[in-house]
Amino acid sequence: MRFLLRFPCILLFVCSSTFVTAQSDTLMANHECRIREGMPNSLQKLQAGQQVTIGYFGGSITEAGNGWREKSLNELQQRFPKASIKAINAAIGGTGSNLGVFRLKQHVLVHQPDLVFVEFAVNDSNTPTSVIHKSMEGIVRQIWRQNPKTDICFVYTLNEPMVPTLLAGNLPNSVVAMEQIAQHYGIPSIHMGLELIAKARQGEVVWKGVQADHPGKIVFSPDGTHPYSETGHTFYATAFARSLTKLMNVTKPVAHRLPKPFDAENWEAAKMVSLQDIARSQDWQVLSPETDSVAHQLRNRFTYLIKSSKPGASLTIHFTGNVLGVYDVVGPNCGQYTVSVDDQPDTDYPRFDSFATYYRSSFFFVPIDKAGKHTVTLRVSPKQLDKAAILKTRNKTIDNPAAYQENACYASQLLVVGDLAN
Structure with a gap:
């Protein structure tokens, strides 16, 4: 022990x-x-x-x-x-x-x-x-x-x-x-x-x-x-x-052992899964670093990146497990997701914050109550964020309104503890 x-x-x-x-x-x-x-x-x-x-x-x-x-x-x-x-x-x-x-x-x-x-x-x-x-x-x-x-x-x-x-x-x-x-x-x-x-x-x-x-x-x-x-x-x-x-006083080679877990619910099974094969509506665009400035800026973060600015554009994930998240982008032209999990009330996830004067990789987890089979739907929200007010909380201002006008959502990979279903 x-x-x-x-x-x-x-x-x-x-x-x-x-x-x-x-x-x-x-x-x-x-x-x-x-x-x-x-x-x-x-x-x-x-x-x-x-x-x-x-x-x-x-x-x-x-x-x-x-x-x-x-x-x-x-x-x-x-x-x-x-x-x-x-x-x-x-x-x-x-x-x-x-x-x-x-x-x-x-x-x-x-x-x-x-x-x-x-x-x-x-x-x-x-x-x-x-x-x-x-x-x-x-x-x-x-x-x-x-x-x-x-x-x-x-x-x-x-x-x-x-x-x-x-x-x-x-x-x-x-x-x-x-x-x-x-x-x-x-x-x-x-x-x-x-x-x-x-x-x-x-x-x-x-x-x-x-x-x-x-x-x-x-x-x-x-x-x-x-x-x-x-x-x-x-x-x-x-x-x-x-x-x-x-x-350097300890240099005798060993094979490190795996004892009984400290937390039986640890995330040893955690993995990233590309959104490339996930069901989505037709309003998503696959971005290329050669033709898209955001994909180019984050090319060392994402090998695959999609984007939509169409309100209601959706991604649907069926999985069995207890943790699901999205690896995505926060930045000037981002809006927010509306997420539904099974029959639970929708939750909004803004992809713009007080630091969003530039583009960066980010992520969020959706609320999963317990392990089991789940259906999660992410939609581009029609709600407009007050970006000027959000930036003002850090004494930042919008110097180029055109860069902030869009309300897009990006996505690259899913963060999963569990398995995706067909």
């Missing part, structure tokens, strides 16, 4: 496959690196000068150029100069583990990685603990179902809203939830921001600002979340290097 987790002077109890999370943010001491079972297989290959493929799986903090991802890769290349290292940037800004678990196969596992770094703590900040458990455990189990010799390491970054909790000596809720999964499976973890917290206690850190306005201080980021390369990301990379030294 691995449901009794031990930490210094602390006992953390699990009463069932569903974790009891009351006051869980006070139950774990902060440690920069928890070695657990380590990353022995990939480190052994690196030390032997072999070829190693590393997947970097996360949000915008991992996606960023000249950030911790590239800096950690440089560290590995310097320590293991004879090894051939292939890095996969499988990070998508603004997304968390609840999308990651669905896209893992297509974006990471297809590359047959030897090591996967998983970074979603910041983007999962407002995600319910139960969903983090399901998605993070689903990620782990998918990786080890494919190859039990693939190493996994959870990596935690931070943003300004997490700082009070960390200064109080506690871990943010998203990190607590991920640590519970890491402990259950023996996965190492690195909290790359704890040195910054130590310096913040000494009054040395400004979390959001411009360096020129704060001489003698460490200015972490321009916005409280996305670190400057020369400050926040450099601290992350230094923490990674310290942790790597500790992890």
